[in-house]
Amino acid sequence: MLPPDEYARLRDLVLVRRDPAAIADYVRGIRMRMNPHPAGQMTHNVPRVNDAPLRGLQHKYDQTVLFFPSAGQTCHAYCTFCFRWPQFVGMDDLKFDARESHELAAYLKLHPEVTDVLITGGDPLIMNTRSLAAYIEPLLVPELAHIQNIRIGTKSVAYWPQRFVSDRDADDLLRLFERVVGAGKNMAIMGHYNHAVELRPDIAQQAVKRIVGTGATLRMQGPLIRHINEDPKSWAELWQTGVRLGAIPYYMFVERDTGPHAYFQLPLARAHEIFQAAYQMVSGLSRTVRGPSMSAFPGKVVIDGVATINGEKSSPCSFCRPVIRTGCASRFTPNSIPTRPGSTT
Numbered sequence: 399m400l401p402p403d404e405y406a407r408l409r410d411l412v413l414v415r416r417d418p419a420a421i422a423d424y425v426r427g428i429r430m431r432m433n434p435h436p437a438g439q440m441t442h443n444v445p446r447v448n449d450a451p452l453r454g455l456q457h458k459y460d461q462t463v464l465f466f467p468s469a470g471q472t473c474h475a476y477c478t479f480c481f482r483w484p485q486f487v488g489m490d491d492l493k494f495d496a497r498e499s500h501e502l503a504a505y506l507k508l509h510p511e512v513t514d515v516l517i518t519g520g521d522p523l524i525m526n527t528r529s530l531a532a533y534i535e536p537l538l539v540p541e542l543a544h545i546q547n548i549r550i551g552t553k554s555v556a557y558w559p560q561r562f563v564s565d566r567d568a569d570d571l572l573r574l575f576e577r578v579v580g581a582g583k584n585m586a587i588m589g590h591y592n593h594a595v596e597l598r599p600d601i602a603q604q605a606v607k608r609i610v611g612t613g614a615t616l617r618m619q620g621p622l623i624r625h626i627n628e629d630p631k632s633w634a635e636l637w638q639t640g641v642r643l644g645a646i647p648y649y650m651f652v653e654r655d656t657g658p659h660a661y662f663q664l665p666l667a668r669a670h671e672i673f674q675a676a677y678q679m680v681s682g683l684s685r686t687v688r689g690p691s692m693s694a695f696p697g698k699v700v701i702d703g704v705a706t707i708n709g710e711k712s713s714p715c716s717f718c719r720p721v722i723r724t725g726c727a728s729r730f731t732p733n734s735i736p737t738r739p740g741s742t743t
């Protein structure tokens with residue numbers, strides 16, 4: 399997945415020179431070139447209390463705070479297209495995580511505009527139920543009645559459905575979900591699925607039924623990735639199976655410009671075609687899905703059409719459409735979108 403020159407140099411260092419220090423130095427250079435933490439994640443949206451930054455929290459949208467518990471910063475999968483790869487590569491200066499759970503509750507008490515907490519990683523469901531409960535239960539107190547939705551981002555639904563079915567504390571996890579629902583909040587599992595095959599095994603289907611059986615909701619989301627899920631039929635099967643089991647199709651994302659993204663990326667016009675083809679194969683119940691959606695510096699934008707400008711296909715999104723109208727055919731990357739008009743997803 400590396401460019402040929404980088405691959406050749408690294409191969410030489412590993413197989414011929416066998417110099418660990420030189421290898422480590424070169425690998426670090428490659429990683430830094432790969433745009434770790436796209437869209438200003440390390441430097442922007444970092445909440446502060448008494449002017450001190452809170453490590454492991456992000457507050458990008460008024461309503462939603464992201465929380466990165468330190469114990470959840472590994473994953474069931476190590477996807478080579480992961481946009482959170484700096485969390486996993488042992489470079490502490492690139493990583494954000496929260497060691498103190500009380501800082502989250504303290505921050506939320508000061509922010510009544512926040513309705514949603516997204517516990518993310520990595521994969522928070524790497525944690526055992528007892529550790530996860532220590533982060534979630536403080537959010538159920540009356541002083542945090544404004545928190546309506548507690549979300550958990552996870553790949554376990556696809557890569558370790560045993561987490562909900564047969565793990566030693568699987569039932570405890572379901573009881574935790576029930577306590578959240580019983581407290582009057584929405585327990586929202588944000589399930590990362592990349593392909594229909596992930597939902598074909600019986601245990602993966604059982605996991606969906608057990609999650610929704612607690613009163614929690616399960617939304618399905620994932621990036622469009624070249625070599626992996628370019629076939630619209632795969633998306634349609636995934637959404638249809640999910641809906642049959644009680645899940646909600648949510649997002650098809652555009653792969654972010656980080657990591658070895660040249661290997662995975664598709665033209666935005668092609669992404670739009672794939673989304674539209676899949677969307678047309680499913681009934682209205684699956685059409686809760688949105689996409690192709692790009693996470694960008696100012697927020698999320700949706701690719702909402704294909705325009706031909708000077709004979710070249712361009713994909714106006716809700717941000718760049720005003721620019722396209724004036725004749726600009728630049729290929730914007732998610733970090734180079736120029737302005738923020740009103741229309742966003």
Ligand code: SF4
Pocket residue numbers: 473474475476477479480481482483519520521552553590
């Ligand atoms: S499942 Fe998600 S967090 Fe885990 S490696 Fe893959 S993209 Fe990254």
